[in-house]
Amino acid sequence: MPPHNEDGEKFEGFSQRWKDFPDYILGITHEIWESRGLSTLNHYYADDVIMRFPDGLLRGNQTVINGTMATIVEFPDRQLLGEDVIWSGDGKGSYLSSHRIITTGTHLVDGVFGKATGKKFRIRVIADCAAKNDTIYDEWLIRDYGGMVRQLGFEPHDFARSLIEAEGGLENCRKPFHPSHDVDGGYHGTGNANAWGERYANILTRIMDKDFDLIAREYDRACISELPGSRTVVSHHDIDAFWIGLRSSFPSAKFEIHHQIGREDPMMPPRAAIRWSLTGKHDGWGTYGRPTGAEVHIMGLTHAEFGPFGPPGGTVRREYVLLDEVSIWKQIHMHTGAVG
């Protein structure tokens, strides 16, 4: 009998060594990036995998291997600790894993972040990976780049400027991801129909519709939100301030939900994973300063955990929001030309 996932769905097409889909995701992450089995990427990543990062799109597992080597050289003690895997399956052997990771490391070698400083960082990453037949073939990944650069002693807007310069200026620099560059990687799922995913999608949609007062009702008073820039905030006021600050910089941008998963698993709170985006003009005062009219695309990945407190039906107790501040600033600077 093939192994089964926790919800009873057969887990077929994957090596027998994995007991279920989360085990596969946690296992290959460890094998590839921590045990340094980089060459196993040839097996675990499809030759023509599409990886979308806020700072650009990568194609093919050889590109991924090269990028990974550069990171490992600069941060040789990097660890990737898998916090959660929120996943869905299409019933036909294709899965989507929204994998939340805490990554830690020490800046020991000169590299993208300049001269080695010996500074330590600890940030979150969420990776949405589509997998079938033991192989990842489509991916969306956001690192808390803002948190990383802050912990290494920079500010995201300055760092974005220095990246543009280091990459050869406005014309030549690597272009942040925009839907107009997207390539079909083969995964067309939109998640599952679980009520917790639906509820969290609805919360985010209403927040983005500027219905901010729902935060006081839908979030627990003691809700802890882990926000971009490795900021941990507690309770309604600061959660509200984050979402208003973001929306108010891009008040007319289009908010879209691309993928939503809800899950109820043993020994876990009900939880949700949403992939969303905000696309449009930087035309308001907010977290990103003076409006510039820049066209910006923001990739967002968020996880939420629900708990029993507050009004009937419970409330959001933990939220993890990933977006890449550096790539947002890069798009703004590329528009204003305010570099160097």
Add this chain to the structure above:
Amino acid sequence: MSIPGFDPRWKDVPDYIHGITEDIWEKRHIHALKDYYADDIIVRSPATVVQGNKGVIAATLATLAEWPDRELPGEDVIWCGHAEEGTLFSSHRLICSATHTHPGAYGAPTGAKLRYRILADCAIRDNQVYDEWLVRDQGAIVRQMGMDPLAFARDQIAREEGKEACVKPLTPANDKPARYTTSGNTTETGSHYADLLTRIMGAEISVININYDRAAQLEYPGGVPALGPKGASEFWIGLRASFPNAQFKIDHVVGNEEAGRPNRAALRWSLHGKHEGWGTFGAPSQADVYILGISHAEFGPRGLHREYVLFDEVAIWKQIVLQKG
């Protein structure tokens, strides 16, 4: 749904605990302490033993005068017992945020914005709290005010007019007998966590690698976050190394296993003995120290996933300074 013997407005123990906390300390119904706290309640914290609800009211007023914007959202309530037997018990974890805007026990206002945790073990019956053990993260408070716990303990002794006159930290010698004498409930989760801590305190540190999730998120005294088995080992070894022969005792164990929640456990424990080793508390002083600890743990599919441990570093240093200068 309500609790026998309690005001029907409370639907269950967590609701009562969250509700009265909000009423008393946030909505300022401080007089309600006369109803919600028994006249002869004993509130033990590592810093001192307070007797009677009048004492609690006085302490509450002093705190609110110094920290008027204090908020106390409740993060969790791990509970056990039976209303009919008068044995209901709640271990309540709170995240406190406050700004130091007025002078008080912490000295002249510093303007510091603080965030720290509190763990409060309360025995309740007939709509009242009648016995309490409370650990506030004093180490986090003083660090966020720019001081270190040892220096603060020294200052505190001076502010309290010296070693003789100062308020004495909790020890078995000045503790008052508990009226709540139950030792909790019996669950796999509670027993498992109690066993883990007992073995860790028995220097069987290897149990950490087996039982803590690689991504375990740990919140330790002083507001110090740590990560994974390595973070847990460093913390527990550091504590034990300072008090290598002290007696470790678990006084109370609660486990809650509910659908839609991680399995959770709350322990109250103590470490009592000589400060005779190098560890978290620096050079051995040979002082006799009593440490009251409360800890909460959450278990997920890959082991212990979250742990919250509190003891009061200032009260530990105060005991050391009082005995050794």
